[in-house]
Amino acid sequence: MNILILGNGGREHAFAWKISQSKQCSKLFVAPGNAGTASVAENIPIAVDDFEKIGKFCVEQAINLVVVGPEAPLVKGIRDYFEQELTLKTILLVGPGKDGAQLEGSKDFSKQFMLRHDVPTAKAKTFGATEVNEAFQYLDACTPPIVLKADGLASGKGVIITPDIAEAKNTIREMLIDKKFGEASSKVLIEEFLSGIELSVFVLTDGKNYVILPEAKDYKRIGEGDTGPNTGGMGAISPVPFADDVFMKKVEDRVIKPTIAGLHKENINYKGFIFIGLMNCNGNPYVIEYNARMGDPETQAVLPRIKNDIVGLLVDAASGNLHGKKIEQTTDYAATVVMVSGGYPGDYPKGKVINGLEAKNPALVFHAGTKQTGQNTVTDGGRVLALTGSGANMGQAREKAYAGVAKLSWEGVYFRKDIGMDLMDKT
Ligand code: AMP
Numbered sequence: 066m067n068i069l070i071l072g073n074g075g076r077e078h079a080f081a082w083k084i085s086q087s088k089q090c091s092k093l094f095v096a097p098g099n100a101g102t103a104s105v106a107e108n109i110p111i112a113v114d115d116f117e118k119i120g121k122f123c124v125e126q127a128i129n130l131v132v133v134g135p136e137a138p139l140v141k142g143i144r145d146y147f148e149q150e151l152t153l154k155t156i157l158l159v160g161p162g163k164d165g166a167q168l169e170g171s172k173d174f175s176k177q178f179m180l181r182h183d184v185p186t187a188k189a190k191t192f193g194a195t196e197v198n199e200a201f202q203y204l205d206a207c208t209p210p211i212v213l214k215a216d217g218l219a220s221g222k223g224v225i226i227t228p229d230i231a232e233a234k235n236t237i238r239e240m241l242i243d244k245k246f247g248e249a250s251s252k253v254l255i256e257e258f259l260s261g262i263e264l265s266v267f268v269l270t271d272g273k274n275y276v277i278l279p280e281a282k283d284y285k286r287i288g289e290g291d292t293g294p295n296t297g298g299m300g301a302i303s304p305v306p307f308a309d310d311v312f313m314k315k316v317e318d319r320v321i322k323p324t325i326a327g328l329h330k331e332n333i334n335y336k337g338f339i340f341i342g343l344m345n346c347n348g349n350p351y352v353i354e355y356n357a358r359m360g361d362p363e364t365q366a367v368l369p370r371i372k373n374d375i376v377g378l379l380v381d382a383a384s385g386n387l388h389g390k391k392i393e394q395t396t397d398y399a400a401t402v403v404m405v406s407g408g409y410p411g412d413y414p415k416g417k418v419i420n421g422l423e424a425k426n427p428a429l430v431f432h433a434g435t436k437q438t439g440q441n442t443v444t445d446g447g448r449v450l451a452l453t454g455s456g457a458n459m460g461q462a463r464e465k466a467y468a469g470v471a472k473l474s475w476e477g478v479y480f481r482k483d484i485g486m487d488l489m490d491k492t
């Protein structure tokens with residue numbers, strides 16, 4: 066079948082890498098893609114939210130399956146667009162409609178959804194622009210640290226955690242009155258702080274049935290030892306040693322089952338990935354957030370651990386046939402290290418020539434912010450490459466990943482040297 070992947074990050078390169086190995090895949094396209102996806106698929110210069118052009122391309126190329134990487138086109142309603150167009154409605158698409166994508170697109174919606182379906186989560190209260198005084202009063206009664214969340218999509222910058230109530234009030238003012246994140250902060254959640262260790266659990270559902278993918282842990286901060294500002298993700302590991310059978314059974318019973326049943330009950334015909342950001346608080350899972358897509362860089366650690374033909378699973382999810390399907394995962398460990406442009410997550414230069422890409426690499430090299438200019442592959446974003454090493458334990462996986470990193474360089478390159486270190490003695 067002919068397949069189109071939407072997106073241009075490391076996640077999409079990992080999908081393209083995995084999908085291209087399937088016997089079921091005839092032609093594979095990525096829109097818009099990057100220099101890495103061009104090695105396993107054909108890149109198409111169409112933006113992920115240009116539904117009209119995407120639809121036209123799908124008809125021209127007889128696309129059978131569309132895999133949506135990032136959240137923006139989902140929240141904007143790409144599934145709804147396809148379902149409304151006569152020529153597109155038979156094309157299978159992995160990703161929820163606008164209704165389901167609200168799980169990620171509105172933190173207020175997802176919080177109320179969790180409350181309605183008894184999914185364990187932090188307590189929270191939502192305030193709008195006319196309720197600043199009420200928000201301040203509520204804050205006065207809170208025990209710090211305070212967690213503030215902009216309701217809408219804010220490119221990962223919409224969560225502020227502060228020990229200081231005065232600073233929290235200031236931030237609320239900035240969000241609600243100065244519209245710091247535009248429409249995304251027209252509502253703000255004040256949330257209870259959960260203390261524990263985070264992990265990401267991924268579910269692929271056809272709206273009724275589901276499979277659970279290998280779990281992962283993301284390293285979000287820029288600095289070693291989890292210090293400095295948040296990023297899109299500086300690395301990931303899978304499996305997560307503390308996500309043992311007992312914990313994962315709690316996740317399935319308390320979180321996954323009520324989530325899927327809740328979607329069904331609310332007539333949300335969800336066909337796609339649900340990425341559940343969880344906090345393990347003393348052995349009990351609490352949901353921090355839902356995302357309507359896979360994680361980046363978690364996908365780069367998770368997909369290499371899946372033995373199934375991924376196209377089969379994607380088709381089953383998109384066509385409502387996941388019943389009885391199982392994920393077969395390797396016992397290998399995977400460690401993914403993200404190499405970024407100097408300055409990221411602040412300002413950074415682009416166009417730096419990447420050296421070493423032609424050499425054999427002991428790790429899988431997934432491209433994120435890269436592009437081809439003539440003979441050179443150059444940096445074209447904050448997160449540039451994601452290298453995944455695999456091995457029988459975390460130590461070996463890390464060694465492979467970092468041996469891979471050592472072969473690559475550009476001016477100003479930065480990466481964390483401690484991905485997976487905190488969990489080394491637990492594997
Ligand atoms: P989010 O954008 O919802 O993923 O939040 C970004 C990060 O903020 C999460 O990955 C957590 O590390 C942290 N976070 C969010 N909500 C909470 C909470 N209620 N308690 C503690 N940390 C949180």
Ligand code: GLY
Pocket residue numbers: 283297298356359360361362363
């Ligand atoms: N790595 C976190 C995310 O994809 O949202």
